[in-house]
Amino acid sequence: MTGKLSGVSNQRVQHRPAQSAREHLLFSCLLALLLPACVHAQTGTTKPVEPHGPSHQDQKLGEIQVQQTDLLQKTPAANWVSYNGDYSGKRFSSLREITPENASHVTAQWVFHPHTVSPLEVTPLVVAGVMFVTSANDAYALDARTGKVLWHHTYPISSGLVDDAAQHHNRGVGILGTSIYMETDNAHLLCLDARSGSLIWDVPYANGNRNYGATSAPLVVKDEILVGTSGGDDGVRGFLAAFDAKTGKEKWRFWTIPGPGERGHESWPSDLYLHGGGTTWMPGTYDPELNTLYWGTGNPAPDYDGSVRPGDDLYTSCLLALDPDTGRLKWYFQFSPHDLYDYDAVQTPVVVDANFKGIEHKMIVTANRNGFLYILDRTNGRFLFAKQFAIEQNWAKGIDPNGRPISAGLTPDENGVSVCPANGGATNWYSSSFDPLTHRFYFRSYEACAVFRAKTESFEEGHAFYSTGAEVVPQTGHSYINAFDLDNLDFSWRDPLIGSYKGWGGVMSTETGLIAYGDDALNFVIADGRTGKPLWHFNVGQLVHASPMSYAIDGKQYFAIAAGSDVFSFALP
Amino acid sequence: MLRWRSAFPTTLCSTLILGACPLPSTAQSNQGAQRFVEYCAACHGADARGGDKGPSLLSPVSVAASDDDLIRVIHDGTSQGMPPFAQIGNTNIAAVIHYLRVLQGTAAGSTGSESSIPGNPAAGQDLFFGKARCFTCHMMQGQGGFIAGGLTNYGRNRTPQAVLHAILSPDDPLIHSSRVVNVTTSAGQRITGVLRNEDAFGIDVQTEDGRFHMLPMSDVSDIQHTDHSLMPSDYATRLTSKQLNDIVSFLIVSARDSNKSTRQGN
16 A cells, blocks of 8 residues: 655555556546536436336446436335335335344444434445445445445535524435435525535525425436425424426425415415425425325424414325425325424335225225324225224314314413324334334334413514424323234333433334334334344434434444434444 | 546646646645544534534634634544544644645635636636536526536635646545435335435435435445446546636626625615
8 A cells, every 4th residue: 555655666656557557548548528517317217127026137336327217116125226215115124134024133334423413313324335324414334344435415505594493404316316415404406426426406495485495315316306495393384395307397286285266375464375384304205006195294384373374274284195296286185284282294105005994995994193193095085984083182172084183272372282192193204114024013102291372473584484383291202113013903012111211213023023223222123023022122322313224235234323423333243 | 547637647737727836835725624524514514504413604704713723623632522623733734724725715816806816707607508518517696507516606705726627637635515325125126316414313315306315224235336426537638728718707707796785685
């Protein structure tokens, strides 16, 4: 190994191979005539689609090229190519190396400390042994075997933001071809070259209200990039927007708060529709066969003062079914009409094909922040089933046959009213998981009540728009990991998490029957999905505020999780 | 082929091309650049824009800090974890600060005004994407290659002198992650590419096709580190002074425009 050379003769010896290497590399660069990387991204679309088979078998380690076949894989294996691993949102890995029998031998492999923001909320993506993570507005490519940085793209954090965006949370990237896509805290969509981190384009996509921000990971569908915003508690007007993957040009935008003349506008007097919330701050899911996007919307704004927004407040706290080519609304299902308790409906709408009461159904399964688990027919939005999972729940007397909650009439006022679940919800954005082999749906839940107060206020840019507040009732607050069995429509098991923290760790499952999650005591845990019994844990020393994923390199399976200000990777020795 | 910097001293070249621009402290700046790479770049990045372990030194706070403040921080370290560097001596500390001021665009003699732009940016753009072939390796505003660093924002906070120096003497200083290496694997495969990461236990090399070769040391039989990056070192003979100034102007002016377009909005 040589550093800077001082001797002339020595320098000549070293230069010969070096110069030829330089010329060789430059020549190849010229041959390639290097078009923008996003143009390369398009070449993938011309390949035949094989959604069922293991795709990209000939992909070499370190060679980043994500094709439509990779995005359409039914279950992730070595690569994890989108926020939830695949379009269904089931966050289920087909890797089989780590099993209930050997899980106790898992050990830490590496820690990556991006040094920007805490807590990290990113789910890493892995392609061909290269991991992509974000921390605030920065993106990194890592050697997924060692955690060492291959490149780092910096982008300054924004000042003057409010609420969630002001904390610069970011949940990761989307990938297509040789490009990655990420949102910035101030709602810009960036396209970066996945091989260098170089910026290809930067499109600001939420203007006119500086309370807009972004914290999600983009979803790549066909040749478009789907993004939403944060700011639903801060008086922005929610939307989902699609941008051309190659050019960054906007293709369509669906406003979640109807404008003048549109259905549902009657809930939004005067210009309140411009501040009605309903933001799309988590990635949705996608069914390629039905050509339908499923995307949850957040709470209405102002959060607690419903007197100014009469009616159901469409399309807040809803699941939207949208045509990805046009943004046309196919159907919607509203979980919490006229929500008064901050019950966003952005929890992953998991695409499940399974037997329901004796008949094969194309379903959406989702555990909602309002305390109920729902099963819907995803071909038409028809309500099939609901089950209360929040042990303490008093805002609804039940769910009627059409899936509409029967209100208990608890209206926040200046004196305050105690409501369960609390404003943080009976579950939240942390991932759920569906195991298609056992038909178990795993998710984290949280038991708490809060006193909600309301007072009519005016929207003001630069300030949140809760119209007063909610305070969690002391002595409540317990987390559970739940396994809901879709075959008998009841819980297989529910395990309370021991610990003094309120965890925000999502759940994933694997083909060998394992589940993995961050608990309420700063541990990352691998457990047996059949019983919930923990098999292994590692004290990451920080609260897990993110959802796990799994990947493989040369057949070796890893679990990765962001915790606090670090990303951890684990594997068998 | 003679390498440019062995034919002419950098100071002479800069003065010739930029005309009567005085650079009284270029020697100090070069010393500062070397010391900066040696002591600071591992944490703060070779361009001081921040790295894995240290914050950007181009922030308003760092720019506003007085030289005395910076001397104190470098000399004593910080409670946030930066170690003290008193051992490098006052001369080196002063040189590092001088170089940092160049990177910050606040060094004496450096200005960001239109009048200080030495050439024609439009002609520079034609050269960048044409005769000079910069685009084959560098990405600029979405167009170009990936094997070298993106230049969209490169000219921001950089002086024309610093940009010119980087073009004419690309390996002074040589950035660790740009170094060309020749690796032979245990299986006998030879890999020539750019060093992206290396420690005692493994090496990450990126080849011209964009592929990352991520090798544990147990799979490596030999590593030859060259003393250069991929960037050609003969631009002084390939391009005229005017053409070089045009490219410098293109990099600085377009970064300024990029600054305007990407940071607007909310």
